[in-house]
Amino acid sequence: MAAITLEQVVKRFGRDEVIHGIDLRIAHDEFVVLVGPSGCGKSTTLRMIAGLEDLSDGTIRIGDQVVNDLPPRKRNLAMVFQNYALYPHMNVRQNLGFGLTIAGEPKEVVAERVQDTAALLGLSDLLDRLPAELSGGERQRVAMGRALVRRPEAFLFDEPLSNLDAKLRVQMRGEIKRLHTAVRTTIVYVTHDQVEAMTLADRIVVMQDGRIEQIGQPMTLFDHPVNTFVAGFIGTPPMNLIPARIAGDEIAFNDGQQIPLPDRFTALVTEGQSVIFGLRPDHLCPDKKQRETGTSLVEIPLKVHMIEPHGAEMLLHARLAGQPVLGKMYAPRPVAPGDQLTFQLALDKIHLFDAASGRSVTAR
Amino acid sequence: MKLGSPVHLRGFATWSGTFLLMGVICLPGIWVMISAIRPTREILARPPIWWPEDPSWANFARIFGLGDTLVGIPVHTYFWNSLVVSLTSTIVALVIGMAGGYAFARYRFRFKNAWFLGLMLFRAVPGIALSLPLFILWSWFGLIDTPLGLILVYVALNVPFTIWLTDGFFRLVPPSLSEAAQMDGCTPWQAFWKIEFPLARPGIAAAGIFAFLTSWNEFALASHLTRSTDSKTLPVGLMDFTAQFTIDWAGMCAMAVIIIVPTLILTFFVQKHLISGLTLGAMKG
Numbered sequence: 001m002a003a004i005t006l007e008q009v010v011k012r013f014g015r016d017e018v019i020h021g022i023d024l025r026i027a028h029d030e031f032v033v034l035v036g037p038s039g040c041g042k043s044t045t046l047r048m049i050a051g052l053e054d055l056s057d058g059t060i061r062i063g064d065q066v067v068n069d070l071p072p073r074k075r076n077l078a079m080v081f082q083n084y085a086l087y088p089h090m091n092v093r094q095n096l097g098f099g100l101t102i103a104g105e106p107k108e109v110v111a112e113r114v115q116d117t118a119a120l121l122g123l124s125d126l127l128d129r130l131p132a133e134l135s136g137g138e139r140q141r142v143a144m145g146r147a148l149v150r151r152p153e154a155f156l157f158d159e160p161l162s163n164l165d166a167k168l169r170v171q172m173r174g175e176i177k178r179l180h181t182a183v184r185t186t187i188v189y190v191t192h193d194q195v196e197a198m199t200l201a202d203r204i205v206v207m208q209d210g211r212i213e214q215i216g217q218p219m220t221l222f223d224h225p226v227n228t229f230v231a232g233f234i235g236t237p238p239m240n241l242i243p244a245r246i247a248g249d250e251i252a253f254n255d256g257q258q259i260p261l262p263d264r265f266t267a268l269v270t271e272g273q274s275v276i277f278g279l280r281p282d283h284l285c286p287d288k289k290q291r292e293t294g295t296s297l298v299e300i301p302l303k304v305h306m307i308e309p310h311g312a313e314m315l316l317h318a319r320l321a322g323q324p325v326l327g328k329m330y331a332p333r334p335v336a337p338g339d340q341l342t343f344q345l346a347l348d349k350i351h352l353f354d355a356a357s358g359r360s361v362t363a364r
Numbered sequence: 365m366k367l368g369s370p371v372h373l374r375g376f377a378t379w380s381g382t383f384l385l386m387g388v389i390c391l392p393g394i395w396v397m398i399s400a401i402r403p404t405r406e407i408l409a410r411p412p413i414w415w416p417e418d419p420s421w422a423n424f425a426r427i428f429g430l431g432d433t434l435v436g437i438p439v440h441t442y443f444w445n446s447l448v449v450s451l452t453s454t455i456v457a458l459v460i461g462m463a464g465g466y467a468f469a470r471y472r473f474r475f476k477n478a479w480f481l482g483l484m485l486f487r488a489v490p491g492i493a494l495s496l497p498l499f500i501l502w503s504w505f506g507l508i509d510t511p512l513g514l515i516l517v518y519v520a521l522n523v524p525f526t527i528w529l530t531d532g533f534f535r536l537v538p539p540s541l542s543e544a545a546q547m548d549g550c551t552p553w554q555a556f557w558k559i560e561f562p563l564a565r566p567g568i569a570a571a572g573i574f575a576f577l578t579s580w581n582e583f584a585l586a587s588h589l590t591r592s593t594d595s596k597t598l599p600v601g602l603m604d605f606t607a608q609f610t611i612d613w614a615g616m617c618a619m620a621v622i623i624i625v626p627t628l629i630l631t632f633f634v635q636k637h638l639i640s641g642l643t644l645g646a647m648k649g
Contacts, residue, residue, distance in 0.1 A: 073550060085540040088541075089562050
């Protein structure tokens with residue numbers, strides 16, 4: 001169990017720099033999720049921690065030890081691969097015990113630890129099967145068991161659930177979370193799925209183009225995204241982002257519609273500043289749900305042009321100032337495309353980003 | 365299933381066809397084997413005698429010099445030479461070829477495709493075209509009539525093919541398996557031998573058989589590069605049965621059987637390693 005520290009880590013492939021000096025401190029026992037679109041460098045970062053990629057610059061520490069030049073086998077980390085990477089010619093028992101056998105543990109110890117791990121993951125009946133004879137979920141569990149059985153300093157997960165179907169993914173997500181609570185180990189988890197990130201992480205690291213955009217607890221990222229990228233990436237459906245301008249005490253959209261500028265922004269913006277107005281669909285509602293929460297609301301009429309029923313709620317596609325916006329109806333009632341509805345817009349849930357830099361005007 | 369049903373008939377037709385085809389393909393081999401156990405006068409008989417009237421091992425005894433004649437041929441020595449040359453060149457070609465195949469499958473380097481194409485083009489050069497240059501070179505180096513000279517030639521012949529074959533098989537083994545093994549505590553070397561080698565074994569076994577057969581059966585180059593019992597291999601030894609005016613067909617056939625049998629035995633033992641498809645299941649279902 002150890003903390004992992006990255007300082008000014010840079011990775012270049014030939015002349016291409018793909019990681020541009022990232023800093024990250026992962027605390028002992030912490031569950032950190034690296035999330036971002038594909039190609040953002042999250043997997044490369046994980047592989048550098050694992051020792052499977054060299055660093056071009058910077059330092060990685062595990063505990064107090066600088067591990068830059070240590071091969072993977074000396075880092076005492078365990079990794080779960082996206083494709084599971086089970087050894088096809090070995091049965092589940094041999095797969096689980098491989099690391100311990102290589103480490104020279106006595107046979108009885110290996111057998112006992114394999115048994116314990118198999119029991120923990122519900123694999124006891126499958127020990128004599130080959131990977132080819134297992135279902136996707138079972139393979140996933142064996143891959144986790146192989147990591148678990150060695151009691152490493154930290155677990156590294158590289159998109160472990162992306163090969164599973166939706167239902168199994170939710171189930172395995174629960175198991176991973178339960179596992180972390182049970183064994184309390186540092187976990188670094190890479191995914192492109194922000195729902196996985198939100199549900200699993202103690203802290204989320206949002207990455208884009210080889211840079212860290214924001215680090216924080218899931219709800220912090222959700223409520224206080226520092227820029228339009230994080231705002232659009234975290235949360236489903238994504239935040240509505242619409243260009244606007246500051247006009248006196250109002251936020252003016254390009255089509256002339258205006259909404260009042262909340263007081264908390266007045267000191268942070270300048271007259272005439274181009275901004276991006278951000279609002280989550282949850283706070284753009286045509287029903288009375290929001291009224292009860294006591295927030296200050298503005299009413300704007302919007303024409304609905306598409307409807308997505310989700311059961312308990314309904315997503316409404318409309319346009320505001322020529323831009324597509326999403327609203328949410330918490331108490332679905334019959335709506336037809338083309339209907340004009342009065343939406344309530346929660347003023348204290350508004351985000352404002354500087355149009356030029358994309359940074360939140362509230363972010364320091 | 366009822367006899368004479370369409371499915372049954374089709375099975376019967378398939379098997380008959382296969383049998384007939386195999387019969388045609390194997391006919392020369394079968395004829396050699398039959399001829400090995402009968403006297404020359406029966407081999408040359410007109411009209412042909414299809415089945416040996418008086419089969420015996422006399423031909424074998426004779427070429428080993430055990431019979432009542434004195435026409436002994438150093439079969440032991442030829443056999444030994446063949447074995448040494450073929451086994452050594454196969455093992456060396458496998459080691460080099462496997463390393464090459466692994467490199468082509470796993471690493472990126474400059475001119476990779478050109479290298480690969482170059483290796484394949486070398487295979488396209490007819491071996492006999494090399495015999496004169498080789499002969500001159502080898503005589504400079506003093507390698508004529510030495511097993512080492514032959515071994516070098518066969519290694520060079522077999523390495524490109526081994527690279528090509530093992531490259532394909534190593535490509536089938538996902539790189540993440542080796543990485544997983546290294547995370548599990550293996551050195552890259554251990555990861556190769558414990559994980560990647562066993563999974564690529566069908567390809568390596570196939571490459572081994574091909575390399576061995578090439579060396580074992582090769583005649584054209586060996587006939588130029590060898591001249592005495594120091595290095596003559598079995599196929600070259602066959603020529604000992606041709607004299608100025610006669611050919612000892614019976615002895616030649618007996619020796620041909622001696623050449624064929626070890627390859628059959630080897631293929632029989634190695635074929636079980638050829639069973640492929642083990643890599644399936646490492647990845648997602």
